[in-house]
Amino acid sequence: MGSKPAKDQTRRVEKRGDTPKAPDRAERPLFARDEIARVLEARDRWTQEELAEALARLPRRKAAFQTDSGIPIPDVIDPAHLREHDFLRDVGYPGAYPFTRGPQPTMYRGRLWTMRQFAGFGTPADTNRRFKYLLEHGVNGLSTAFDMPALMGYDADHPMSRGEVGKEGVAISTLEDFEILFDGIPLGDVTTSMTINATAVIALAMYVAVAEKQGVPRARLGGTLQADMLKEYIAQKEWMIPPTPAVRIVCDMIEFCAKEMPRWNPVSISGYHIREAGATALQELAFTLADGIEYVQECVDRGMDVDAFAPRLSFFWDVHNDLFEEVAKFRAARRIWARTMKERFGAKKRESLLLRTHAQTAGVSLTAQQPYNNVVRVALQAFAAVLGGTQSLHTNSLDETYALPTEEAVTVALRTQQIIAHESGADRVIDPLAGSYYVEYLTDEMERRAIEYLRRIDDMGGMLRAVEEGYPQREIAESAYRWQRDVESNDRLVVGVNAFQAREEQQIPLLRIDETVAREQVERLKALKGRRSAARVAEALAGVERAAREGTNVVPPVIEAVKAYATLGEIADTFRKVHGTYREDGRF
Incomplete structure (x- = not known):
């Protein structure tokens, strides 16, 4: 389905800015x-x-x-x-440049990380009940998963949606669905993370419109959109239009939120899906930072002041089982980002230099065999994220290799975070592994090797061009192949899979989505289309098309379109009409 982007949509190859450099480690060595x-x-x-x-x-x-x-x-x-380490230059203190030890001086002594649990399944009413259950059990930030039709830009009644409505996340087609989803939840008092990318601008518009109905001004809304389209073309493969206009829409959201939603993170630059696709921790680090650099460069190129938007950029990392490497990844990421923002983009605000982090334990590491082993894996990974200084954390549930999690499994995952927070002692000391010869060695190595990747990507003309050329995709495919080859040859042991197998498989309770969900969603959508003003919808969609063609910011007309109860699919079709669709050529 679809076609390659037209020639005039492909960005020219050019080197933009200087690749961050690893520091000259011969100035003031830590040891004589x-x-x-x-x-x-x-x-x-x-x-x-x-x-x-x-x-x-x-x-x-x-x-x-x-x-x-x-x-x-x-x-x-x-x-x-x-031997060439300089403590103040390379490690320093929490909340001080280059933020190796964390973005805040007090870290968890002042405030614990935000504990989020992914929620989203079935109808909006189903997920609304799960939201309220989680809030009652100690979650302090909502995290929303959307179903595949919503992620790809199709309504519940579209032929492409058959068999997928409400299965992978909550089914959303119109503003009415958002009104049900957040019914009884005060949007001015909670923060909401939304895992949605290709249609993120539509989800943002619906959230703004629901908040207005609650009487909550845009400036009070706090939360995060994932909205990271570059990693979609690299790893997750959920898109509706070609890369260049998709990145332009991401920058439209960054620009809009910088002006009107100062508490909102308009993009969560995501290494998570890059890692889930088979990347190593090092590749996740390098490619995620390269994505972030590309968004900043695109915004600067359109004339935006870097300090006007950089403070609200956020990052989303995967956390695997190699505990010390994961800790080093977080520390190296903060250091590279701070130096890049200061030295390449000339950022002056302290907040512009901070790499603010959400983390999630590794879904790809969970096994269907002996699923209760997943509780241990998640605990290990969550502890690594905390030792690495994350500001927000989601812990996966033990049953996620089979289905969306049950309430019981979600509760165990949440209790894992609460035990780490209140019983492990990790909240009492800042960056407890700082000064470890091993962790400092790994942090330096991660930094040096990531910068080599960044230099290579800059030489290609930036990450957008590298993605169009298939460079990160090939690197990840090769890493995924090596990992699987090592498992199959028993060079890498996975407990319960190729080592320490059980004779009988354990049975666990599963959450099953009833097929009536799809019928209910389609019926409600049909009823809404019968009630709304067709003329108002047509006028609003024409405004979206005009902005997309003229290159003006698309967020305001999309907000007007959702207020007119134009559907997610209708708005997505408008973008596809202007920009065309996209298909990878499959080069490796």
């Missing part, structure tokens, strides 16, 4: 030269004596001693590995 010499001498002696003797008795296991991203792990790490 004579101290390093003494350590190296002791290390050589240890290697030749204690280690050699131990290996003679018991040789190393045949495992590869490297991180999941392939970063080699030496036999022992000591101050000599950090």
Whole structure:
């Protein structure tokens, strides 16, 4: 279905801005030269004596001693590995540039991370009840999943929606659905995260319209849109138009929110789906930052002041099982982003330099075999996110390899966060792994290797061009292949899958979506179309088409369209009419 973008929609290849550089690590070393010499001498002696003797008795296991991203792990790490480290330049203090140790001086001593749980299934009324259940059980931020038709820009009654309505998230076709979804939930008092990308501008418009009906002004609304289209073309593959106009709409949302919704995060630059597609932690780090750099560059190119919008950009990371590498990823990400915003874009506000982070435990790491093992995986991953300094966290449920989670499974996932927050002691100390030779070594290596990726992408002309050329897609496909090959050859053990299998599969309760959901949604949509003003809808959609063709900001006319009860599918079709559709050519 669809076609490649027209030639005039393909951006020219050019190098835009300077790639961030790894710091010159020879200015003010943390350790004195004579101290390093003494350590190296002791290390050589240890290697030749204690280690050699131990290996003679018991040789190393045949495992590869490297991180999941392939970063080699030496036999022992000591101050000599950090010989050119400058504490103030590279590590520093929480809330101080380059924010390696966290964006806030007090971190969790001042405020715990926001605990979110994904919710969204069935009808808007079903999800509204789940929202209220979660709020009653201690969640302090809503996180909304939408079904596949909504994500792809189709209404519940479209032939492409058959069998998918309400199955993967909540079914949404019109503003009426949003009114039901948030009924009884004061939008001025909660923050809402919405996992939606291709049709994110429509979801934003509906949220604004519902808030107005509640009497809540736009300036009071707090929350986050995912809206990250670059990672869709890289990894998740849910789009309605070609990359260049899709990125333009993302920048329209950034511009609109900077002016009218100062508490709203208009885009959550997402490494999560990049990682779920098979990327390593290093690739997730590099490609996500490259996406963020591309959005900033596009906004600057349209004449926006970087300090007017950068403070509201946010990031969304996956968290896997390699605990120390995950911690290092968070620390390196903050450092690279701060330096990039300051040195490349000339940002002056402190808030513009901050990489603010939401994290989610790794859905792809969960196994259908022995599903209760997933509770342990999620706890390990959540702890890594907290040690890494996330500001917001979602913990997956043990049953998500089978279906959308049950209330019982969601409660266990939420209690996991609450136990970490209130019983582990992790909230009492800021960046507790700072100064660990291993973690500092990994942070430096993640930074250096990520910058190599960023330089390569800049040489291609930026991330949009790299995506159009299929570069990150190929890199991720190769990593996914290597991972699966290692599992199948038993070079990588996954408990319950290719090691420590159980003779009998465990049975767990599952949430099942009744087929009446689709009928109910279609009937309500049909009734709404019979009540609304067709003339008002046509006029509003003409306004959306005009803005899309002329290149003016599309957010205001989309808000007017949803207020007229134009459907999500009708608005999406308007964008497809102007920009055409898109199909990958499948190069690897």
